[in-house]
Amino acid sequence: MPSILIADDHPFSLMGTKVFVESLGYRVVDCCSNGITALNLIKLHLPDIAILDINMPGLSGLEVLQQVASVRLPTRVILLTMHREKSIFEKANQYGVYGYLLKEFAQNELDDCLKKVNQGKLYISPNLQSELVQDKTHSKDGLENLSFAERKVLALIAEHKTSKQIAELLFIAEKTVEHHRANIIQKLNLPKEKNSLLVWATANYKK
Amino acid sequence: MRKLFLYVLLMCSPFLLQAQNKKKLDSLLRLNNVYLKKDTVKIKLLLDIHRSYVPFDSKTGLKYADEALELAQSIHHPFFTATAQLQKGQSLQDNGKPEEALQLYALSKQYFESENKKHFNLGSIYVSMGSVYAIQQKSTLALQYVQKGLDFFLDQKQKRGAANAYLALSTSYQQINDSAKAEEALKQSEALYRELKDNLGIALVLIKRGRPQFDTGNYQRALDLFLKALQLLDESIYSSRLYEIYSLLGDIFNRIGDSDKVLLYKQKAVAVAESLGREPLIAESYLNVGVAYFVLNNFDKSLSYYLKALSVAKKIDDKPKLFIIYSKLGPAYLKQKDFEKSWMYLQEAHKLSQELQNSRHIAASLHDIGNYYYTVPDSVLLKRGIAPSQRYQKSLEYNIQSLQLYEKAGDRRNISARWASLSILYRDMGDFKQAYNAYRKFITIKDSILSENIKNEVIRKEAQYDFDKKEAQLKYEQQLIAKELEKEKLLTTQQQQAIQITNQTLILSEKDRDLQRLAYLQEKAKKQEREQELKLAWQDKKLQSSQLLALTREKALQLQTLAKKNALIGFLIASLLGLVLAVFSFYLWQRQKRLNQEKENSMNFTKQLLQNTEEERQRIASDLHDSISHELLTLKNILQGDIATVSGKIDTIINDVRSISRNLHPVLFDQIGLVLNIKTLVERFENQNDFMVMTDIDYQSTLTSSDELQLYRIIQEALSNVIKYANAHAAKITLQATEKQVLLEIRDNGQGFDVEKTLNSGKAFGLHNIIERARVVGGTTQLQSTSKGTVISIVIPQKS
Incomplete structure (x- = not known):
């Protein structure tokens, strides 16, 4: 049975997590309520998994993760947090986090997460992923497949701009524009004829 | 008279300083x-x-x-x-x-x-005779005469004479090796000179006291004394004493091993010797400077000084000095790889050393030649008629000869040096046993000398310390002396002036008499003249009066034109002045206006800032009220209901709180770093506004986290401006950090605006916000805007 360490500065949260994890049948080797102790305990016990909150006094969960990654400790880190920011998740991902859970969904997801991580797989809260997607504007014009930049390019093509003009207007290289054009043609399944894109854009694309 | x-005047003269x-x-x-x-x-x-x-x-x-x-x-x-x-x-x-x-x-x-x-010259004669006998090494006679002179001066209570006599006495005692008595005499002499305030005399005594210290290796004490003497001498007046001191100081620093100071003092000695025009001193000083440069590895300069010394020494035919110069020139040319000249001078040196029959000189010239054979390339060796295979053998012969001569002379330093070169030679010849033996001998002798060297090293350190301390003290004392001198100078000039004045009055009194007589005669002559003039004048008067009338008329005319001219010039000057005044006041007015504008802008900014804070608070308050409390209220109402609905409601509340707090401050900004934060910001901005923002970022965190936050806020502000006003297709953010600066640039291709006017309108809070934030992080902001777009660039110089 894998050994687990839990760190959270909120006592209720800490105890709740501990009891919950134990109820799932895991062995909790130690608990603590600040980042520095957490790092020291990880170095001391070398648990298989560490469940860390991000906002903690001393060191944040993110910093503990960074330290664990930089000295290549074998412990796999799961961040359990209220933060739903993409930037934080990306930073954690850079540091090699194994699991990223939102506290509000922990009750449903923690079991799954621990199993995955124990097998050496990544687990990212599906709710987080939906949030990341949700950020984007939903287009209902059949252009869902196009990237943001591609839609911008398409809009300008509809305004009869040349590739060079588009490049200047969007502060990108002309080659990039050509690249986008090719992608759009492919994604929209347009015939590979001259001006096919221009014709389609003028006909279909309205701002 | x-x-x-x-x-x-002449009687005063000896007492001048x-x-x-x-x-x-x-x-x-x-x-x-x-x-x-x-x-x-x-x-x-x-x-x-x-x-x-x-x-x-x-x-x-x-x-x-x-x-x-x-x-x-x-x-x-x-x-x-x-x-x-x-x-x-x-x-x-x-x-x-x-x-x-x-x-x-x-x-x-x-x-x-x-x-x-009773005349004091008699005492001087005794002392002078004594010193001549001392020069001629007739020490008993010398002592006798000097003592006689001293007695005479003491008897006559002539302090200056007695001081000189004591000085001479010490020299005589030194000659008969009675250093205690010599020292005693010097002390007496110094005391007398001090009483007389005769700096030159004191300096002389100090030099004399320093010399034996120097000879016995007590360098610190000697340095001490010489520096004191130098302080007493006027360095602007070149004398043989000054030369002596400079060259002695050079020698001391040479022994202590401070090559730069050696060069300094030896060069000073050259200047003195040249101005004194005494060839032996000049030759010696050139030679010394040459040696100093040689030690510093500056062979060009060294050679040029040696050659100068050579020409002077040849002129006065000073053979010992010529030998030294030759023996320096040989190795110096060898260093310069001029093997022919080197050979020539080595031979000259050898010839001269044999002529002088000085075994040390011969030894020196021999090992120089040995070294020559060792160093020169094969081609030169062949020219000398020696097979290259014989190189070491030949060098060895010369070195051994040299060593034997040194051993005879008991010159330990040179003996050890010879063993060292012999060891190298044996090594190069492949005879390692001999090399080992030679090296052991070298080490043994060197060790015995080394203990002395260590002593010297300690002294050098102490001397350096004392020297620095003393220099500071010296400066202070010199200032004091200078002040005293100034006073005395003033006094003497006053005396001289007084004398001149008396002199002149005397001349005047003689002249006075003559003048009185002359005046009497003149008066008489004048009387006659006047009588005649009166007669003539009466005749002329009529004529004059008519001329006068004409003259006055003419003059009036001249005056008029002059007045006109003056008026013109006056007018020109006045208008010029007026113009300058106008320009100046215009400039002042402009400045005042600008200052006022700036003041107003900053006041507006503060006002806006306060107002914005208020608005911000209001927004947070209403956000909290409208969303959170509202949601919580609904939650309370449905609390009994379906658990899934409750849970969903709570999730909404959590998301609301998130979005409020995110709007207030980027979460974990310092840990996420500027770059990722900008990227997130841009992405969200693009999605929210359907507006494309390109980024070009080349930045590793070089600024502090709080400075980075300001940059983040600037970008936020700038982007929000672009969306609100620019009507642009896209924007581009450039962030580049080099070693010298961090550059942040936000560019859009919108319609642009009038920068100056907008800034001064009192409404451009966003722009002022950007400028102020940039200023807080030590950066400068440049705003450029045309109808084709706007560029905001901020440059923050990096503190190294």
Whole structure:
């Protein structure tokens, strides 16, 4: 049975997590309520998994993760947090986090997460992923497949701009524009004829 | 009358200070040029000039003593003849002719002993004779005469004479190796000189006291004394004493191993020697500077000084010095790889050393030649008729010969050096056993010398410390001395002025009489003239009156034109002044306006800032109220209901809180870093506004987290401006950090705006916000806007 360490500065949260994890049948080797102790305990016990909150006094969960990654400790880190920011998740991902859970969904997801991580797989809260997607504007014009930049390019093509003009207007290289054009043609399944894109854009694309 | 004044002047002269010696000399020489009578005054004058020359130019001095003596003999004045004989003798002695000096002293002594027993010149004669005997190594006689002179001066209570006598006495004691008595005499001498405030004398004593210390290796003490002496001498007046001190200081620093200071003092010595014009000193000083440069590995300079020394030494045919120069030139040319010249001088040195029959010199020239064979390339060796295979053998022979000679002379330092070179030679020849033995001998001798060297090293460190300390003290004391000198100078000039004035009054009183007579005659003549004039005047009056009328008319006309001219010039100046004033006041007005504008802008900014804070609070308050409390209220109402609905509601609340807090401050900003934060910001911005923002970021965190936050806020502000006003297609953010600066640029291709006008409108809070934030992080903001777009660029210089 894998050994687990839990760190959270909120006592209720800490105890709740501990009891919950134990109820799932895991062995909790130690608990603590600040980042520095957490790092020291990880170095001391070398648990298989560490469940860390991000906002903690001393060191944040993110910093503990960074330290664990930089000295290549074998412990796999799961961040359990209220933060739903993409930037934080990306930073954690850079540091090699194994699991990223939102506290509000922990009750449903923690079991799954621990199993995955124990097998050496990544687990990212599906709710987080939906949030990341949700950020984007939903287009209902059949252009869902196009990237943001591609839609911008398409809009300008509809305004009869040349590739060079588009490049200047969007502060990108002309080659990039050509690249986008090719992608759009492919994604929209347009015939590979001259001006096919221009014709389609003028006909279909309205701002 | 004039004669008396000259006398007074001359009598004061010996009491003038050393620093004024030169000035005094100048005035004496001037007097000498105008005073052409051949009488006792002239002799006195010449003798005084001689005395002034003694401390720094005995050669020129000798000429004046000679002239004085001739003059005194020609007018048969026994006192001055004897005095001139004494002084000429002293100069001859200084110029290295002790025998001739002794003859003159004897003549002078005869006169004073029989005719003028109490005159202090007699004491001087005794002392001078003593010092000549000392030069001739007749120490008993020397001691006898000097003691006699000393007794005389003590008897007569002549302090200066006694001081000189003690000085000479110490030299004599030194010669018979009675250093205790010599030291005692020096102390007496120094005390007397100090009483007389004779700096030159004290310096002399100090040099004398330093020399034995230097010879016995007590460098620190010697350095101490020499520096004290240097302090007493006026460095602006070149004298043989000054030369002596400089070259001694050079020697000391050489022993202590401070090559830069060696060069400094040796060069100073050159300057003194050159201005004194004494060839032996010049040759010696050139040689010394050459050696100093050689030690510093500056062979070009070293050679040029050696060659200079060579030409001087050849002129005076100073063989020992010539040998030294040759023996320096050889190795120096060898270093320069001029093997022919090197060979030539090595041979010259060897020849001369044998001619001089000095075994140390011979030894030195031998190992120099050995070293030559060791160093030169094969081609040169062949030219010398030696097979390259014989190279080491040949070098070895010379070195062994040299070693034997040194061993005979018991020169340990050179013996150890020879063993070292022998060891290298044996090694190169492949005879390692011999090499080992030679090296062991080298080490043994070196070790015994090394203990001395360590001692010297300690002394050097101490000396350096003392030297630095002393220099500071010296400066302070020199300032004090300078002040005193200034005072005394003032006093003497006042005296001289007083004398001049009396002199002039005397001349005037003579003139007065003549003048009175002249005046009387003149008056008479004038009376006659006047009578005649009166007659003539009466006749002329009529004519004049008519001319006068014409003249006045003309003058009035001239005055009028002049007035016109003046008015024009005045007008021009006034208008010019007016123009300058106008420009100046315009400038001031502009400045004031600008300042006012800036003040108003900053006031507006503060006002806006406060207002915005208020608005921000209001927004947070309403956000909290509208969303959170509202949601919580609904939650409370449905709390009994379906658990899934409750859970969903709570999720909404959590998301609301998230979005409120995210709007307030980017979460975990310092841990996420600027770059990722900008990217997130841009992405969200693009999605929210359907507006494309390109980023070009080349930045590793070089700024502090709080500075980074300001940049983040600037970008936020700028982007929000672009969306609100620019009507652009896209924007681009560039962030580049180099070693010198961080550059942040936000560019859009919108419609642009009038920068100046907007900034001063009192409404451009966003722009001012950007400028102020940039200022907070030490950056400067540039705003450029045309109809094709706007560029905001911020440059923050990096603190290294």
